Amino acid sequence: MFARVIAFEALHDFIPLYPLYQLLFADHGLSAAQISTLFVIWSATGFVLEVPSGAWADTYSRRKLLILGALISGLGYTAWITLPSFTGFALGFVLWGTSSALISGTYEAFVYDELAARGRTEHYATLLGRARSASFVMNLAATALATPLFNLGGYVLAGVVSVLSCLAQAGVAWSLPEARAVEDARESDEPGARAAFGNYLHMLRSGVAEVLTSRLVRRAVALVALLGGFLAFDEYFPLLARETGAATSVIPLLIAGTVAAQAIGGALAGSVYKLPAATFAVGLAATAVLIATGALSGSAWGFLPIAVGYGLMQLVIVVSESRLQDAITGPARATVTSVSGFFAEIFAIAVYGGFALGSIWFTMSVLVAGLTIPVLLTAFVVPFALPAPRNSADAEVSGS
Numbered sequence: 001m002f003a004r005v006i007a008f009e010a011l012h013d014f015i016p017l018y019p020l021y022q023l024l025f026a027d028h029g030l031s032a033a034q035i036s037t038l039f040v041i042w043s044a045t046g047f048v049l050e051v052p053s054g055a056w057a058d059t060y061s062r063r064k065l066l067i068l069g070a071l072i073s074g075l076g077y078t079a080w081i082t083l084p085s086f087t088g089f090a091l092g093f094v095l096w097g098t099s100s101a102l103i104s105g106t107y108e109a110f111v112y113d114e115l116a117a118r119g120r121t122e123h124y125a126t127l128l129g130r131a132r133s134a135s136f137v138m139n140l141a142a143t144a145l146a147t148p149l150f151n152l153g154g155y156v157l158a159g160v161v162s163v164l165s166c167l168a169q170a171g172v173a174w175s176l177p178e179a180r181a182v183e184d185a186r187e188s189d190e191p192g193a194r195a196a197f198g199n200y201l202h203m204l205r206s207g208v209a210e211v212l213t214s215r216l217v218r219r220a221v222a223l224v225a226l227l228g229g230f231l232a233f234d235e236y237f238p239l240l241a242r243e244t245g246a247a248t249s250v251i252p253l254l255i256a257g258t259v260a261a262q263a264i265g266g267a268l269a270g271s272v273y274k275l276p277a278a279t280f281a282v283g284l285a286a287t288a289v290l291i292a293t294g295a296l297s298g299s300a301w302g303f304l305p306i307a308v309g310y311g312l313m314q315l316v317i318v319v320s321e322s323r324l325q326d327a328i329t330g331p332a333r334a335t336v337t338s339v340s341g342f343f344a345e346i347f348a349i350a351v352y353g354g355f356a357l358g359s360i361w362f363t364m365s366v367l368v369a370g371l372t373i374p375v376l377l378t379a380f381v382v383p384f385a386l387p388a389p390r391n392s393a394d395a396e397v398s399g400s
Helices: 002-012 021-027 032-059 062-082 086-117 121-175 180-186 193-213 215-243 251-268 277-296 300-327 333-358 364-379 390-399
Strands: none
Touching (some): 002 086, 002 121, 021 032, 021 215, 032 333, 062 121, 086 300, 086 333, 121 251, 121 300, 193 215, 193 333, 215 300, 215 333, 215 364, 277 364, 300 333, 333 364
């Protein structure tokens, strides 16, 4: 199971369009404000669907939802290369946002519950870290491949390879095991749509209630949401690179450094999982300083500190997501996880809106550096919001 779980996550990011799509939009006449508007559409889609899809994952086969999510993302990339206009790009983001909502909380809950069915939840942080690391390694490979693909066949060829990766991901999802005990716990014995809908509402209420009533879970959800929102940095790195004067064919190579650093950060998460929360607070503060310094350097060399900072942030994200899963005690694991994704989308929409408005007066380097301010402020929250590792968290959960 472990290898297939990692393969699913890895293929999710083997998308050569990732380091190119912002440039695709710009080369088809879209302004920075219009591109940010597309990002708002993307996040708004996830905002609307995140929690409902989490409850669906708690009442239906998570494996089947992972298959569906992979196929829908492939349709989104197809829209970009066949309808290269604002409307086509917006359609692609709606499909991508739908796919993200279906996969995000579903994947984490699927992996955790599958390990629980085997009595191996202590391996969750390590497995998640390795899966995220593999995804970044594949993202790195796709980023490196983007340049020759672009030179050979332009944006269309990069898009075709991206769609093929989604199809392969759907195939891996189809092969994943789903423990019968876990599946039975989510599917009602009563036939008919009424029973299914009632089960859905029950899981939705259970998940939201756990977030509202458990202080430990609530704080962890808020922290994971904030950290997830900071991944909005990704969307502006190519535009930041172009601002330094880098050529389109070189930009994927600059982005590759940030991806490689994320792979290293994810791989280290399991080994540092039980370190004190203050350690991760320091790491997040260092992230803010490093990214701001790199963004304001005005040079392509600024992507070196940016990469180091992004790697540190990825490590903090994986540890925070893992400790959130440990803190959840109710049956609606995917719903609780999706609540954090819901608020992450709210924060991301605020970031995209800020970039769209700020682009009227400020350069991309100033805007990216400005986003590090909330990252720095969040570092002060980490010691209070990050749950303790599982061996000491149980008592806190029961007392919350």
